[in-house]
Amino acid sequence: MKTRARPPDSRTRILAAAASEFAARGFDGASVDRIARTARLNKAMIYYHFKSKAALYGEIVRGLIEAVLARARTIAASDATPREQIAAFVRAIVEEAEARPHFPPMWLREIAEGGRHLDRATFNLVRQVPETLNAIIERGCATGEFRRVHPLLLHFSIIGPLVLYFASQPVRSRIANEGLSPLMVMPRDQFLAHVEHATLATLTTGPHERGRRS
Amino acid sequence: MKTRARPPDSRTRILAAAASEFAARGFDGASVDRIARTARLNKAMIYYHFKSKAALYGEIVRGLIEAVLARARTIAASDATPREQIAAFVRAIVEEAEARPHFPPMWLREIAEGGRHLDRATFNLVRQVPETLNAIIERGCATGEFRRVHPLLLHFSIIGPLVLYFASQPVRSRIANEGLSPLMVMPRDQFLAHVEHATLATLTTGPHERGRRS
DNA sequence: GTCTATATCGGGATAGAC
DNA sequence: GTCTATCCCGATATAGAC
Numbered sequence: 001m002k003t004r005a006r007p008p009d010s011r012t013r014i015l016a017a018a019a020s021e022f023a024a025r026g027f028d029g030a031s032v033d034r035i036a037r038t039a040r041l042n043k044a045m046i047y048y049h050f051k052s053k054a055a056l057y058g059e060i061v062r063g064l065i066e067a068v069l070a071r072a073r074t075i076a077a078s079d080a081t082p083r084e085q086i087a088a089f090v091r092a093i094v095e096e097a098e099a100r101p102h103f104p105p106m107w108l109r110e111i112a113e114g115g116r117h118l119d120r121a122t123f124n125l126v127r128q129v130p131e132t133l134n135a136i137i138e139r140g141c142a143t144g145e146f147r148r149v150h151p152l153l154l155h156f157s158i159i160g161p162l163v164l165y166f167a168s169q170p171v172r173s174r175i176a177n178e179g180l181s182p183l184m185v186m187p188r189d190q191f192l193a194h195v196e197h198a199t200l201a202t203l204t205t206g207p208h209e210r211g212r213r214s
Numbered sequence: 215m216k217t218r219a220r221p222p223d224s225r226t227r228i229l230a231a232a233a234s235e236f237a238a239r240g241f242d243g244a245s246v247d248r249i250a251r252t253a254r255l256n257k258a259m260i261y262y263h264f265k266s267k268a269a270l271y272g273e274i275v276r277g278l279i280e281a282v283l284a285r286a287r288t289i290a291a292s293d294a295t296p297r298e299q300i301a302a303f304v305r306a307i308v309e310e311a312e313a314r315p316h317f318p319p320m321w322l323r324e325i326a327e328g329g330r331h332l333d334r335a336t337f338n339l340v341r342q343v344p345e346t347l348n349a350i351i352e353r354g355c356a357t358g359e360f361r362r363v364h365p366l367l368l369h370f371s372i373i374g375p376l377v378l379y380f381a382s383q384p385v386r387s388r389i390a391n392e393g394l395s396p397l398m399v400m401p402r403d404q405f406l407a408h409v410e411h412a413t414l415a416t417l418t419t420g421p422h423e424r425g426r427r428s
Numbered sequence: 429g430t431c432t433a434t435a436t437c438g439g440g441a442t443a444g445a446c
Numbered sequence: 447g448t449c450t451a452t453c454c455c456g457a458t459a460t461a462g463a464c
Contacts (some may be wrong), residue, residue, distance in 0.1 A: 010429075026326070029242035032458065042431055047459065049429095105326035112240070112319035112326075114384040123388070127395045134397060152386075152400045153375075153408050160374025161367075170328040172366075174337070181341045183348060186366045194367050194416075202412045224447075246440060256449055261441065263447095 011049045013039040019060050023102035026109050027057055027117060057117055061110060064103055065125045068096055072132040082140030083200060089133070090158055090196045094188075097166045104167035107159075130155045137203070146203045158199055165191050225263050227253040233274050237316035240323050241271055241331060271331055275324060278317055279339045282310055286346040296354030297414060303347070304372055304410045308402075311380045318381035321373075344369045351417070360417045372413055379405050 008016075017038035021030045032053055036043040050056040071092040075085050097103050115123065130151040137154065140146030165186075172184040222230075231252035235244045246267055250257040264270040285306040289299050311317050329337065344365040351368065354360030379400075386398040 023326070024328070026240050026242060026323070028240060031456085033456085043458090044432085044460080045430060053458070108322040108326040109240070111378065111381050111385065112237070112322040114238070115388065120393075124393070126385075127389050127393070127398065130397050131395070150400055150404065150408075151397055152379075153405060156375040156378045156382075157371070157409075157412060160376075160378045161370040162374075164325065164370045164374045165366075167325050168370075171325065171340075174329065175341050179334075179338070179341070181345070183344050183365055184341065186364055190364065191367060194364075195371075198371060198412065198416050201415055202408075245438085247438090257440085258442080258450085259448060267440065 010039070010041055010045055013041065014046055014049055014056070015060060018056050019100070019102040019106075022057055022060060023105040023109075027054075027113070030057075054117060058119060058122065060102075061106065061118065062122050062125070064100065064106060065122060065129075067100070068093070069125055069129055069132070071096065072129055076132050076135050082136055082143065082146060083203075085136045086140075086154075086199060086203065087196050089136075090162070090199060091192070093159060093162050094192050097162060101166075104163045107163055108167055140203065149203055154199070154202070157202065158195060161191075161195050224253070224255055224259055227255065228260055228263060228270070229274060232270050233314070233316040233320075236271055236274060236323075237319040241267075241327070244271075268331055272333060272336065274316075275320065275332065276336050276339070278314065278320060279336060279343075281314070282307070283339055283343055283346070285310065286343055290346050290349050296350055296357065296360060297417075299350050300354075300368075300413060300417065301410050303350075304376070304413060305406070307373060307376050308406055311376065315380075318377045321377055322381055354417065363417055368413070368416070371416065372409065375405075375409050 014035065017035045018030070021035045021038065025031075030053070032043055032046055035056075036046055039045075046056065050059070072089060075088045075092060078085065078088075080088065110118070115126075118126075133155055134151035137146055137149060137151060141148050175181055176184040228249065231249045232244070235249045235252065239245075244267070246257055246260055249270075250260055253260075260270065264273070286303060289302045289306060292299065292302075294302065324332070329340075332340075347369055348365035351360055351363060351365060355362050389395055390398040
């Protein structure tokens with residue numbers, strides 16, 4: 001999209017290596033040396049392409065949020081029904097999480113960190129995700145198929161379980177493998193179906209719903 | 215409970231300071247110097263009480279999981295109905311998160327980290343939380359008031375949104391304060407009520423439920 | 429664009445006095 | 447139990463050759 005470049009050039013290799021390093025170790029835990037080694041490059045090469053470790057980190061996080069936001073916007077702009085749009089959003093998050101394995105851990109870490117490494121521009125992107133979600137909710141309320149639910153609530157109820165599920169996969173495998181506890185295994189499709197279903201249930205005014213209007 | 219000790223002694227001060235430092239910066243980002251300063255002690259004092267930074271960290275995480283597990287067990291052993299027990303569990307998580315502000319961030323970080331700093335004993339505790347939840351589900355299924363839901367699913371659907379909500383409070387305040395975006399504010403009670411409600415809805419076989427048995 | 433070598437500094441951990 | 451002083455390693459970042 002930017003210029004011509006075929007083989008994974010050094011810059012791309014650095015970004016990939018850094019993403020996995022940051023995801024696994026966090027910003028402070030990540031080592032520029034290790035990133036360089038993984039990228040099959042020298043450390044100096046990283047500072048040739050990026051101003052600093054923080055700048056490198058920021059670029060990755062920004063790309064991540066941009067990807068999610070782009071998906072959300074595309075969905076919101078589609079001509080699907082609100083119900084279908086919400087379901088599509090859930091699946092989009094799953095696809096992003098699977099396409100970019102560094103997504104769930106980095107997201108969790110960044111929240112825990114209080115967004116310490118994020119600049120205003122990135123903050124603006126973050127903000128826009130629940131806002132896009134809100135647009136879908138509004139439309140659903142207009143047609144009468146949705147209850148009015150706070151977008152933050154919806155957002156966290158979707159992304160919380162999903163991100164936790166993917167990010168915890170290593171821990172769960174470990175527990176399942178060494179000791180026993182079959183409860184720690186759970187097929188991806190089942191999880192996805194549940195979240196999709198539960199989310200839509202929350203948005204729908206069920207027949208026997210009591211007056212709760214959270 | 216252990217011995218007599220009235221004023222917050224040095225060991226306790228270290229644990230408190232370390233908890234907040236680890237929550238804010240993560241394991242690698244945390245500085246033993248800073249912990250010592252916050253605890254109004256010298257760094258050497260930390261190594262007098264704890265074997266290493268990792269040991270200190272481990273003790274805090276363990277205490278955290280123990281607290282949650284204890285709450286879950288007490289609830290599961292109570293004579294409340296399964297529905298009430300689940301609702302109580304949700305509220306217990308909220309109370310723990312508010313009583314120990316370091317809980318949500320550390321939990322998120324530990325998952326992202328893949329439990330790298332956790333020993334077998336702690337792993338065993340982690341495992342037991344969804345297992346306790348499962349016992350409640352089983353009982354609910356026996357009385358016919360619950361559908362059969364995977365405990366991991368239930369666990370993540372409860373703890374995911376809650377922990378995200380609390381841990382993201384700093385980021386959300388920042389976004390809400392400086393720029394605008396009223397969507398980022400959301401009262402605690404509303405959130406709690408929603409999660410409680412949504413969780414129970416998931417467990418209940420609604421009248422118009424389609425055959426999904428996630 | 430890619431490398432080697434090096435400056436510089438902070439942080440975990442310990443020694444040892446009191 | 448509490449302190450000061452110190453060791454030492456690893457990590458970010460840069461200089462400069464090719």
